[in-house]
Amino acid sequence: MLSKRDFLQLLGIGFVAAGTTKILGPDIAAAADLPAWAALPEGASPKSGGKLVYGQTYPNWAIGTSGNGKHPYYWIDLLTRSIWNCLIWVDHDFKLQGELAESWQPADESLTVWDFKLREGVMFHNGREMTSADAVASINAHVAQKGSSFINKWFNKVEAQGQYGIRFTLNAPYAEWPFALAEYRIAIVPSASPELILTDGIGTGPFKLVEVDNRRGFRAVRNENYWLKGRPFLDELEGYIVNSQTAVNGFRSGQFNAVFNIDPTTSGQYESTGGIIHKSKGGDQFLLSLPKNLNLVWNDPRIRLAISLAVDRDAINTIVYKDPGSWVGNDTHMSGLNAEFQPRAKPYDPETAKRLLAEAGHPSGLNLPAMVYCPSFPEEPKIMAIVAESLKKAGINIDIREMPCDGFNDYVVQVNGPIGRPARSLVGPRNPAINLGRMVTNASEAAGWKGPKADEFASLYGKAIAEPDEAKRTEMYHELQSIVQSDTPALVLGGRRNMLAHAPSVQNLRSHSQNWSSRFDDVWINV
């Protein structure tokens, strides 16, 4: 008979093991003395050497704002995991894997205390071994520098437990705390004084930073002492932030042998020169917040549901991403990527939408307030055109306005602060605890959601993340999604599939649904 404590310990181990055997044969992993998640595809024969030069078309918002390109916070554009590692990594199947953490578990059933065992023998680029002191200093620095609100909201303290152990104490029970530690900013770096820590470009990653130009890109070389033995395969890695057309030019001329985050409509240009396209399972979603604190027509939940049912999301998948049925959402931050995802019974139902409008007193259709967005991705205007067109078919007229990204947030909250105008938010794919929590904690995205359903949601959310039993928690997550769907506080208009293009010689390079979780230590080039 398992005790509750035994179960909790198994739960922690389960986090580590979950999903890994599905991807990789355990024999392969064991033979290479690597974590199972790091094993290569069956039959792979990697070559050492070569240089991967990639273009990244994601806008240079982060590193461009930085005065110090060696700070990992600004590397979401350049892809952080080339130089740094975090405690946890979210793999391509959206499972948690131990990166610098070897294992983790809650210390007791309160789920407010979490113990992490660090990998031993991990060396920083400066030749020093990573210990618990570095992990503690890194986490404290992230909290002080507001590295992630998904951390700060729960964090109370972190302490070293011997040379390779750390203990987190949270201010509330949180069963999915490890997931938050995979956030792209939460890198582990050598301990240093508060003003110096995180500023020297030293990490534990597969490549050592040689040069970074905040405005343009970086150059790095193989870390011979990388903790994943025998990795990386590449000698050198370079990355450059470029616009979509320059990326195509660079790829076609052979300067880039990979381009991340390509515009789906340009995939043919890559393929015409032998490029291979890899699509992730998901990507960012386009969430439309509907301010409910004003006297607007969508204060009636039937209207909100009607709008949602009138959006032909599969037309977006088909026309824009050329991939029917690829993305599925349900008007929460969850998507088909999440195992806990609960789809709407019939996501596109214009007839029911019309009936709901009639029931709400708008039998001949209605006009909605204007919605604004700034196109962070090149395909967004096409998506918005499809949204407007499909709504129109159901008798719902909406003006979807494109605005410059410069000053966009200020424009949104220029009126009706802090909720602002009806606007599109971009939401990255994450686990249910973070995804669903954003409807509780994020006033902007929940957009003034209140009433019995909102109260019920908030209350159940608190219980769900405090529930140690994964099955029970999943049930609660389903129920939370049902509550949201029954009241439709926000709409998810569609979702991306991240795509990359690479030369045929580049092997095992894959686009990640969380673009920021892309890694390079298992990539090689067939010369």
Place this chain on the structure above:
Amino acid sequence: MGSIMNMLGRRLILSFAILSLTSLIVFLGTEVLPGDAITATIPAEELAFYTPEQLADLRKEYGLDRPLPVRFLEVWERLFTFDFGTTLIKKEPVLDHIAHPMINSGILAGLAMLVMLGLVLVLGILASLKPGGRLDTAISATTLFTYSMPDFVVGNVFVVIFAVWLGLTPAVIFAPTNAPKLTILLASLLPVAALCIHGAAYQFRLLRAGMVEALNSDYVERARLAGLPTWYICIRHALPVAMIPMLNGTAQFVAGLLSGSVVVETVFKYPGVGSELLRALAQREIPTIQAIAFLAALAVVTANFIADLAILGLDPRVRASAQHG
């Protein structure tokens, strides 16, 4: 001589006024647009966690809450003393941020100017030797075609031909912003070609027209009758006169270099000030925008001033007009 100095003095005062007006327009433009450095720098996902009061405190900390006239006078004084201040968020000297991009753009613009002038002089003289001939028709038709092509198209066509098909030059410039200037110089060949082709077409048309007119003038006819060789007549007698209308066009070319370089730098990823300006605009890095706009205006005003001096030197009619008030 005194009259000439008076004229130059008037031009200097006018230049000063133009620069002051430019500073005011840029200042107002950067003030009235929605958004500021605070909201542009905080990631969208994080903004939801800041209250308006916190954002207001941040604005106060960065001096964004003071009256406009006070801030403008400060900006005006800084710009005219070449003290461009610090960036809003990181408090780093603006000059450190824009020095290398400005130099790189200077190299690009200077080289484009030299290549453009060389090209225009050769083509203009050749075409004017036999107006309406095959060579003139070919050159004129080609330049008319290139004149009608936007910089963006020219840049991409050059990339396809010289980088993708022929593999002679890189399509994307990887050199870092602070790379040795020889590296920048070598990397800038294709951008220079793309940048000057549009301007060269316009300049060519001006020079050709001037040359045709000059070569048909009485004084050139007298030189021919005196037995002077054609090349000497072209260079010594016709060219100085024909260059006068072109020099005004050259000053305009300098003004167009900034907008042209923004496009060309983007296509080739050239590490110049055009991309820096776009970045600063996107991030609402106001002191950087003001500094770049001011320096660009200064370059244009200086180019015009030099063009005026050159015209004064080349055209005795202008000198006479200045001397007689």
